[in-house]
Amino acid sequence: MTRQRTLAALVAAAVVGALAMVLPMASASAAACAGAWNSTAVYTGGATVSYNGHNWTARWWTQNERPGGPEVWTDNGTCGGSDGGGTTPDCDHPNWQAGTFYAAGSIVRFSDGKLYRAEHDNPGYDPTISTWYWEPYTCGGGSTTPPPTTGGFVVSQAQFNQMFPNRNSFYTYNGLTAALSAYPGFAKTGSDTVRKQEAAAFLANVGHETGGLVHIVEQNTANYPHYCEPSRPYGCPAGQAAYYGRGPIQLSWNYNYKAAGDALGIDLLRNPNLVQNDAAIAWKTGLWYWNTQTGPGTMTPHNAMVNGAGFGETIRSINGGLECNGGNPGQVQSRIASYQRFVQILGTTPGGNLTC
Template structure:
């Protein structure tokens, strides 16, 4: 009698005798704790650390924020047994499972694809192909380096997948193609200095844009009561489009007749007589945002572009946009909102945030 048949016969005898043997499953052991979190250590998206008997995984670049944190940067992976060095942590050598179509993968999961390369899930997905569904997956470097973020096509340091990750709920008006098309107006934007500086500038611009528009949701200013206030009749050209025509529009919420006039002159667009172009053409909208970023000091002492490429830091970009309304203690909550978003975005782009984050 074969071994399998003997087992089946024995099982039938037990059941027939009115007894069912229940064999307890081996209890699953808790994951071993990864290396303990250190305040001085830089953690990139996908890196793991343990604290107070639990493992955590960073969603983007972070330093100094103890897990579980307050900004959402840390994903709680559950309790650990303190054994040290989790063999399932791909940051320590990529002991990751093979990707399988149709398998659910939570954000932060690392897999080995059929080409031998590793990928990390940037968003929950039901087993999408890592080299096709690039919004859901990013290439991953073993050894704790985090997502590799290869240079995107089109010459911009932010890929479309990264842009979508930054603005998952954006208005369809704010297209990535419109942003890329706008870059030609100011070739120095996100193209000055080292790759790190370029990505920091792009992250700073997009973080401020996120704040100004509620995540690229709003195209025009929401408080319509303010609309008539943006006409300065003392300008020699007046307000030819009408007194209430120069309300905030676009990613930086361009407002006032004199700003529409200056931006239009710089960009070669009839914005003074047709300010609605900013809310009807995505490339024009992006160009006005980049125009302000590159050329206007605002209430600050330098342009936001110069602040980022010359080392003044992200805090000075806030000052150039809103000055004492937020800076110098004017509204620390709004400043923190911008800083937190900037830290998230540099994490997505794989660079540190740099110094002087506040104003």
Template structure:
């Protein structure tokens, strides 16, 4: 009798090795549960590519959260900055309710609305779900990874399964601020984390690492 669902390419032991000081909020079980919302994530292109995509994802979220330590944005002075009042639905949870949360530090009222609609939860009215429910938190990260190109030409998922390189995930997540010399220290930290994740997970980096 076979397991109907493939196991996640990253084992719990590997996850713990990568994030020894992580916040207990970021559970392995929550990550695995979240992958059901995006079944193509870390399952596409054969084992090497699937593992490489998982490594790229975990490297980027590690960078965003300082090793899965921060659940909410550290700089509280910025919290009121993330309400775009020009949106017709406004900011029903409050002017200062749409600060960065979760593995990709989801922010802005329009992103909470779009992610919530994609995931079937009302994040526009209850953005706090992202800091209170580990599976939803991981799902917002996978929502961005699989569906949002940012200012780039492709999503992070497309970048990895199409073998365009880790550089294109940086471009999608924070390209205008880090690529083309914008902030090489930040970009290089993402690459360093990616190499570490690749080593632990057991795959290769591929080409085109820096943007």
């Protein structure tokens, strides 16, 4: 009996000791929840918010990019209690009502239990149609299918909007991402830094060419009749004055419309207006030049960025005959300044060889 009592006492002591080690950990509470994430608020790098029971820290400038998405937010773990309960701001959104006008960015709860965000202003269409996209959580916190991705493009829509706050509505982010499939190596070659640098370089140059993505067509109409080279065997079937600058890279001349159209499988020689009427086609022509043409330079802008030649060589390939080697240093510096601002928005560095 004495031996049995001794064993029982040892077992009991071991259990108590184990509980003493476990209970303090179990009673410790998670970090307090930061202020709830707001889809319309602007957050700079280092800002902390709470979302879906977790605290998150922004890595760089962001707006309307949900915590939990790729790269933008760092997950700091659960908040608001040991069970990670926290409050989910999604549940504060109103129920959708048919016929009610909703501004772009509005979030509603629908009868299927999911949350939907208005992609564009709309007069109350059913959230299951394409003018809306899903939020990643139901009001109860359960997962839903996320909205469509942009195929891994290194520039988010919020960053694109920050780069071009006054852009013409023609130059849509969706048009740009739809065009990316034409040149799958663009902004997807090399390290993450190189990919971001190439995207920033492309957008800085097209922004310069279009006044911040404001102009769809060349502004000097007196130049329009000059862009037809009739000696080409295919001539100028759309008319003498039909091949003026259009789109983000200001595509001009009949032979460039012919070459770009052939590469993209679109008859731009006979239908040059497609470049000013279809956003995806316009972006594709810009990507065509960027990825395949050397212009007055010695390499394509794409090769300049992925092979380390630097941003200055992209300027040379686009307009080096007029701007480089002291031709117009003010224009060169304008392009460089845009590029430096854009890489900062993307959270990377500009690299070397910025000028030409």
